[in-house]
Amino acid sequence: MSTATLQQTRRPKINLAVIAPIVALVVLVLIGIAMNPNFLSFANITNVLARSAFIGIIAIGMTFVITAGGLDLSVGSMAAFVAGLMILVMNLLTENMGGGLPVILIGVALALFAGLAAGFINGILITRAGIEAFILTLGTMGIYRSLVTWLADGGTLSLGYEMRELYRPVYYGGIMGISWPIIVFAALAILGEIVMRHTAFGRHCAAIGSNEKVARYSSVAVLRVRLMTYVMLGLLVGIAVVMYVPRLGSASATTGLLWELEAIAAVIIGGTLLKGGFGRVWGTVVGVLILSLIGNLLNLTDFVSPYLNGAIQGVVIILAVVLQRNTGTAR
Amino acid sequence: MTSPVLALEGVTKSFGPIEILHGVDFALHPGEVHALIGENGAGKSTTMKILAGYLDPTGGQVTFDGKPIRFAGSDEAEDRGIIMIHQEFNLAEHLSVDQNVFLGRELRRGPFLDHKSMRARTAELLSQLECRVDPATPVNQLSVPDKQMVEIAKALSRKARVLIMDEPTAVLTGRETEVLFRQIERLRAEGVAILYTSHKLGEVKRIADRVTVLRDGTMIRSDRTTDVTEDDMAAAMVGRELSDLFPAKVGGGADAILEVGGVSVPGVVEGASLSLRKGEVLGIGGLVGSGRTELAEAIAGLRPRSGTVRLKGQELPPNQVAHAMRAGLAYLTEDRKGAGLLLDKTLRENLTLPLLETFGRPLIDRGREEAALDRAIDDFAIRAPERGMAVGDLSGGNQQKLLLAKTLLSDPEVVIIDEPTRGIDIGTKQQIYTLIAKLAAEGRSIIVISSEMPELIGLAGRVIVMHAGRIAGELAGDAVTEGNIVRLAMGMDDNKEDSAA
Ligand SMILES: Nc1ncnc2c1ncn2[C@@H]1O[C@H](COP(=O)(O)OP(=O)(O)OP(=O)(O)O)[C@@H](O)[C@H]1O
Ligand SMILES: [Mg+2]
Numbered sequence: 001m002s003t004a005t006l007q008q009t010r011r012p013k014i015n016l017a018v019i020a021p022i023v024a025l026v027v028l029v030l031i032g033i034a035m036n037p038n039f040l041s042f043a044n045i046t047n048v049l050a051r052s053a054f055i056g057i058i059a060i061g062m063t064f065v066i067t068a069g070g071l072d073l074s075v076g077s078m079a080a081f082v083a084g085l086m087i088l089v090m091n092l093l094t095e096n097m098g099g100g101l102p103v104i105l106i107g108v109a110l111a112l113f114a115g116l117a118a119g120f121i122n123g124i125l126i127t128r129a130g131i132e133a134f135i136l137t138l139g140t141m142g143i144y145r146s147l148v149t150w151l152a153d154g155g156t157l158s159l160g161y162e163m164r165e166l167y168r169p170v171y172y173g174g175i176m177g178i179s180w181p182i183i184v185f186a187a188l189a190i191l192g193e194i195v196m197r198h199t200a201f202g203r204h205c206a207a208i209g210s211n212e213k214v215a216r217y218s219s220v221a222v223l224r225v226r227l228m229t230y231v232m233l234g235l236l237v238g239i240a241v242v243m244y245v246p247r248l249g250s251a252s253a254t255t256g257l258l259w260e261l262e263a264i265a266a267v268i269i270g271g272t273l274l275k276g277g278f279g280r281v282w283g284t285v286v287g288v289l290i291l292s293l294i295g296n297l298l299n300l301t302d303f304v305s306p307y308l309n310g311a312i313q314g315v316v317i318i319l320a321v322v323l324q325r326n327t328g329t330a331r
Numbered sequence: 332m333t334s335p336v337l338a339l340e341g342v343t344k345s346f347g348p349i350e351i352l353h354g355v356d357f358a359l360h361p362g363e364v365h366a367l368i369g370e371n372g373a374g375k376s377t378t379m380k381i382l383a384g385y386l387d388p389t390g391g392q393v394t395f396d397g398k399p400i401r402f403a404g405s406d407e408a409e410d411r412g413i414i415m416i417h418q419e420f421n422l423a424e425h426l427s428v429d430q431n432v433f434l435g436r437e438l439r440r441g442p443f444l445d446h447k448s449m450r451a452r453t454a455e456l457l458s459q460l461e462c463r464v465d466p467a468t469p470v471n472q473l474s475v476p477d478k479q480m481v482e483i484a485k486a487l488s489r490k491a492r493v494l495i496m497d498e499p500t501a502v503l504t505g506r507e508t509e510v511l512f513r514q515i516e517r518l519r520a521e522g523v524a525i526l527y528t529s530h531k532l533g534e535v536k537r538i539a540d541r542v543t544v545l546r547d548g549t550m551i552r553s554d555r556t557t558d559v560t561e562d563d564m565a566a567a568m569v570g571r572e573l574s575d576l577f578p579a580k581v582g583g584g585a586d587a588i589l590e591v592g593g594v595s596v597p598g599v600v601e602g603a604s605l606s607l608r609k610g611e612v613l614g615i616g617g618l619v620g621s622g623r624t625e626l627a628e629a630i631a632g633l634r635p636r637s638g639t640v641r642l643k644g645q646e647l648p649p650n651q652v653a654h655a656m657r658a659g660l661a662y663l664t665e666d667r668k669g670a671g672l673l674l675d676k677t678l679r680e681n682l683t684l685p686l687l688e689t690f691g692r693p694l695i696d697r698g699r700e701e702a703a704l705d706r707a708i709d710d711f712a713i714r715a716p717e718r719g720m721a722v723g724d725l726s727g728g729n730q731q732k733l734l735l736a737k738t739l740l741s742d743p744e745v746v747i748i749d750e751p752t753r754g755i756d757i758g759t760k761q762q763i764y765t766l767i768a769k770l771a772a773e774g775r776s777i778i779v780i781s782s783e784m785p786e787l788i789g790l791a792g793r794v795i796v797m798h799a800g801r802i803a804g805e806l807a808g809d810a811v812t813e814g815n816i817v818r819l820a821m822g823m824d825d826n827k828e829d830s831a832a
Contacts, residue, residue, distance in 0.1 A: 196695070198694045198695055199694060199695060200687035200688050200690075200692070200695065203680065203684070203695065204687070206676070206680075207673055207676070207680075207684055209672075210673045210675055211669075211673055213670045213675075214669075214673050216633070216663075216670060217652070217664055217671065218684045219652040219655075219685050220684065220686040230688050277675060278675075
């Protein structure tokens, strides 16, 4: 195809890319309403939102990493490992100093710190040792997954009954019927959108992803900003774990399996460029909602087998990337 | 006269609602070198892209061998022998030189690529261009002028009937320009129709048979080159008479503001020392590859180096751009597309990038950014059809003006400008020279690196010339002449060792 035809059709396509995720979301909601009257019920909606919150919180961080031209495949395993570590330490503490609020607070602090540290390790190796992000995080993905399996001795790590009861409200409780994970997700999404669009950090991420050399020549601290995106993502994984552990009270070798792919998919569906240079957090939120709505719809209707969930999600992801490519090459 | 090969008849072109070309008539004849000149944003590149099939005209028609034609794309135009060298590089950065030259038209032996003949043919083309680049080098390791020579080699490797060159000499030094001109003369003798743009009117006068002036998307006049003077051309382009190109030189104070001692960059710069006085314009000349840019980048903290750099007595650490910028030293890169501007971002985002922190913390103040852009557009006469457009859609010269605005945004005391007027029209050139003189008069100190002799001679009170990574000598006052600069640049004056500092 010639540049000429691409350039002439560029403008409408950019607009299409902007609104496409929203249109898809609206269509899904309309299908849902048509298929099942329960779809719009308060219970169903809060259920969908609460389940998307973990991936959503991680995907917010992933948006920054990808916008700055990076990638992190390790977040799913990292979440499992942090969850396992948190449960293990909380159980140990319960034995030694009896249960209670302090143990939970220590557990939460530990999870946040462990996430931060894991993100820092990824980031420092990518920026200072110059290892390709894809390869490095593929490596740490394997390492964390194997560590959690080892911690759990191949089985499941479960939080003691007493602690579980005490910790439960963090997932199940909330304000006015809206559970904490939803509130935290919403708050972080708003914060993320502001950081991306209105702060120097967000602008620097986009600049680095767009052309690293230009960013460096413009005295942007390229390595530091890159590192920060991974650290931030690690911290967000920690936060997601803090919200996730009270849900089941356990962690195993299959915890957080494929979360990294769902998070990356949500980011791309939302319109962030996979090659970096442009990202938007609100799009990611829409992407997360699209992915979990597909699953929810298949469960609510017996039109299509829920086993086809993955296939439909796959089609949506491919469509999103095709759309991106058409706008991307016109530049 | 022969009948035209390729012509435009009443061609208009719009991007969105804005019409850029208004009814352009234009013809290219075999064996004729035709120059198209005009201010930045006049529509020269757009006209050329329409001729070469990269863009479709909005109205009017293109004729080829007298018959109307509509190219499905640049590939079809290329198949008919219409070859274009773009203003911006179109090279695959990670591929080697020979792979780039034969990109899309690889030579084969049976089902396999014939690497040997492609390499040999490339070496032959490069030696024709007197360019000493190994065909196996990846393009991203080449200097900007060498990349341009590769573009030219690529164009020469095709059987051209029409050769269109968009500012091919903007990034070349005098010697390389001569080489290119010899090739142009050879092609002209072979009956190729050549279209050429340049902001260097001296070149146009020398090489072109016919010159056509474009102003704001309209043809103003078209003459045989022998019938017009350079001043006529400049006046027709700008629409007014131009007075002296260079403002009066300012002397500069006595105190050194920047002292560079024994700076080396492994492999490219060897023990360079210089000192810059307050309020002075210092020129750095030399051939391409003599280490001018590398020295400047080392001083600006963009490269690892040894040796010392002192700004106002304070030592600047190596390889820390942000530190140098905060201390008051800014560098304008010669590589606009690769290191200067984010082509897919807007003017505003590009302008404020180096100084974002000062536009409000933690949240960026959009209003102040817009105000800064307003000022930049005024001060540097940037012509952007739309405020929110991507910088990559600006004309080349307007990109350069934006880059200048971006570099000067931090209000630096010392500015190193690498090729300040690359691709800039003569009217704006004058504005930029005036600006440089004004900066110096305000007490700022400026280093100008330039491949254009008149620019060095007209602007700088003192010129340092580099040869093969070393400072070959320094010229001041009346000794700043073209002859002296060339002699030093060629390394013909060895007894005048490093008299700077
Ligand atoms: N794709 C595009 N979208 C919008 N405007 C465009 C696009 N391409 C070019 N323009 C505008 O068209 C005008 C003419 O541009 P063109 O590149 O032809 O100028 P030029 O004469 O080559 O200038 P220069 O000497 O600076 O290279 C400019 O104002 C430019 O901003
Ligand atoms: Mg141009």
